[in-house]
Amino acid sequence: KLILDxxxxxxxxxxxxxxxxxxxxxxxxxxxxxxxILGALNSLSSRDMIAYETHEVSSHVLTAEGDLIVKDGSxxxxxxxxxxxxGQGAPLTPVQLKKQVGDETAKVGQGRAFKNGWIGKExxxxxxxxADIKDVTKIDLExxxxxxxxxxxxxxxxxxRKRKLITQKKGQWFTVRKGKDFSTSxxxxxxxxxxxxxxxxxxxxxxxxxxxxxxxxxxTSGGALHPLLKVRExxxxxxxxxGFAEMPTSSFVESGFWCFDALFVPQQHPARDLxxxxxxxxxxxxxxxxxxxxxxxxxxxxxGGFDSMGYRAxxxxxxxxxxxxxxxxxxxxxxxxxxxxxxxxxxxxxxDIEEFTHGAESTTAPAKGxxxxxxxxxxxxxxxxxxxxxxxxxxxxxxxEGVVADRGLTLAALIGFMRVFFSKMGIERVRFKPAYNPxxxxxxxxxxxxxxxxRWVEVGNSGMFRPEMLEPMGFPKDVRVYGWGLSLExxxxxxxxxxxxxxxxxxxxxxxxxxxxxxxxx
Ligand code: PHE
Numbered sequence: 001k002l003i004l005d006x007x008x009x010x011x012x013x014x015x016x017x018x019x020x021x022x023x024x025x026x027x028x029x030x031x032x033x034x035x036x037i038l039g040a041l042n043s044l045s046s047r048d049m050i051a052y053e054t055h056e057v058s059s060h061v062l063t064a065e066g067d068l069i070v071k072d073g074s075x076x077x078x079x080x081x082x083x084x085x086x087g088q089g090a091p092l093t094p095v096q097l098k099k100q101v102g103d104e105t106a107k108v109g110q111g112r113a114f115k116n117g118w119i120g121k122e123x124x125x126x127x128x129x130x131a132d133i134k135d136v137t138k139i140d141l142e143x144x145x146x147x148x149x150x151x152x153x154x155x156x157x158x159x160x161r162k163r164k165l166i167t168q169k170k171g172q173w174f175t176v177r178k179g180k181d182f183s184t185s186x187x188x189x190x191x192x193x194x195x196x197x198x199x200x201x202x203x204x205x206x207x208x209x210x211x212x213x214x215x216x217x218x219x220t221s222g223g224a225l226h227p228l229l230k231v232r233e234x235x236x237x238x239x240x241x242x243g244f245a246e247m248p249t250s251s252f253v254e255s256g257f258w259c260f261d262a263l264f265v266p267q268q269h270p271a272r273d274l275x276x277x278x279x280x281x282x283x284x285x286x287x288x289x290x291x292x293x294x295x296x297x298x299x300x301x302x303x304g305g306f307d308s309m310g311y312r313a314x315x316x317x318x319x320x321x322x323x324x325x326x327x328x329x330x331x332x333x334x335x336x337x338x339x340x341x342x343x344x345x346x347x348x349x350x351x352d353i354e355e356f357t358h359g360a361e362s363t364t365a366p367a368k369g370x371x372x373x374x375x376x377x378x379x380x381x382x383x384x385x386x387x388x389x390x391x392x393x394x395x396x397x398x399x400x401e402g403v404v405a406d407r408g409l410t411l412a413a414l415i416g417f418m419r420v421f422f423s424k425m426g427i428e429r430v431r432f433k434p435a436y437n438p439x440x441x442x443x444x445x446x447x448x449x450x451x452x453x454x455r456w457v458e459v460g461n462s463g464m465f466r467p468e469m470l471e472p473m474g475f476p477k478d479v480r481v482y483g484w485g486l487s488l489e490x491x492x493x494x495x496x497x498x499x500x501x502x503x504x505x506x507x508x509x510x511x512x513x514x515x516x517x518x519x520x521x522x
Contacts, residue, residue, distance in 0.1 A: 012178075021036075047179075050179045055172065057172070058168055060144050066144075069138055076116060077135040086129060091122040091125025097110070144157075191208075193208070224517075242376070242420075242424075246377075249381035252326060253325060254286075256320050257286065260272055265438040268311075279324050293474075298317075301315055307467065325383075329383055329401040332379055333403045336377055337405065337475075342473070374405060375405045382397070383397060397501075400486050400487070402483060417482075421484075444461075460484050461484065461485055
């Protein structure tokens with residue numbers, strides 16, 4: 001109000017230090033006053049009611065010692081004043097002087113009074129040499145106390161600062177002009193038209209804040225794909241461009257038969273333990289598979305066959321029809337391969353199996369006059385394992401799985417194929433290490449060189465499916481099937497530089513991170 005009224009009367013405020021704040025008797029020269037004026041200036045200028053310029057000043061204030069000098073005189077003046085004039089009375093000894101003016105004043109004041117020629121020695125004592133003195137220090141400090149500075153200049157100020165009698169203080173003052181929306185009313189404009197204003201009619205007399213059409217809008221947020229979905233799409237495209245068909249993988253719940261037995265995983269295998277597999281408690285049991293196929297599978301396990309001696313361990317129907325959460329998508333691959341083979345035997349199979357062999361041309365062997373057609377199949381879906389969770393393991397994750405069936409496939413074909421597949425994912429340096437899977441022989445673990453980690457990391461598992469798995473399904477003896485699997489999470493974490501899986505999946509995921517994560521490009 002003070003600023004607006006002053007501007008209204010004088011149209012300009014040349015120096016805000018001359019304003020007199022209501023309730024104060026002197027002009028607003030102090031720093032505190034100027035700071036509170038600045039607050040008002042900012043608020044008024046943000047509403048374009050005024051415009052102002054800032055001026056920097058440095059001023060000086062007295063220290064406690066400086067204040068004392070203004071009151072009692074400088075140390076040297078105090079020393080001078082207690083001494084007798086030369087020849088008039090007994091000179092004061094240093095000890096007597098200390099007693100009279102105190103240690104500090106005696107020490108500092110003596111030196112300066114000598115230098116000024118005010119006092120001198122007589123015998124062992126001190127006497128006045130002049131009848132009058134001009135206490136310049138006190139006079140200068142008085143000037144500083146009232147004006148904040150000294151006319152005589154910076155040299156003296158610097159000396160007084162060094163003597164710790166004054167300190168420098170930075171300050172600001174302002175010149176103020178009217179702004180384009182100048183008015184003497186400080187009522188804040190309304191920002192909203194409310195129901196109350198409408199019913200009472202008060203809107204008629206209100207001033208409203210103008211819309212700021214230049215303001216940046218609030219960014220709209222839309223859906224965002226999770227990194228796993230983006231990488232899944234990339235990998236799916238690699239499969240599709242290589243002529244693969246996507247297998248149906250919607251059944252998360254499988255039987256022990258399809259998850260393990262059909263794959264020739266022994267019924268006593270540790271992977272089937274409760275510690276590794278989640279079993280379903282209700283319902284507990286699966287419907288029985290096709291009886292002839294079931295018999296061939298249980299036979300090859302218990303007694304052998306198809307040139308294999310089998311495991312020669314008792315077969316348990318109970319173990320086979322337990323329901324569980326699939327531990328790998330190879331359970332789905334087994335379903336698919338069984339259907340392909342059943343079609344060969346002329347059996348009726350559910351759904352259109354043709355679409356899965358369409359597009360897969362045999363490159364290695366001529367047709368043999370039977371109905372076998374090569375197939376290239378893939379899936380990317382979720383699997384479940386009873387894992388201890390840590391930075392790299394969750395109880396559910398995604399598997400990328402590929403299966404190729406053709407006559408006369410070799411291990412070299414598998415290795416060559418893996419190199420092409422991984423290079424399409426941007427992984428050029430791959431190595432293979434002999435491994436063991438119950439359902440493949442030979443089996444190979446796949447390692448890729450990780451340039452950021454500067455070491456080889458395992459990226460997948462692969463192998464040639466065993467005859468004990470393929471022949472009970474009904475595949476001709478010379479049909480070979482190879483397959484491989486990898487997790488979707490591992491390449492996604494590498495790609496996005498994530499080192500804890502819990503920041504990729506689960507309640508600790510940052511939605512912002514997901515929204516801002518870049519699109520994938522292999
Ligand atoms: N099922 C294997 C796994 O879970 C991957 C695999 C698939 C291996 C097909 C060989 C053949 O690791």
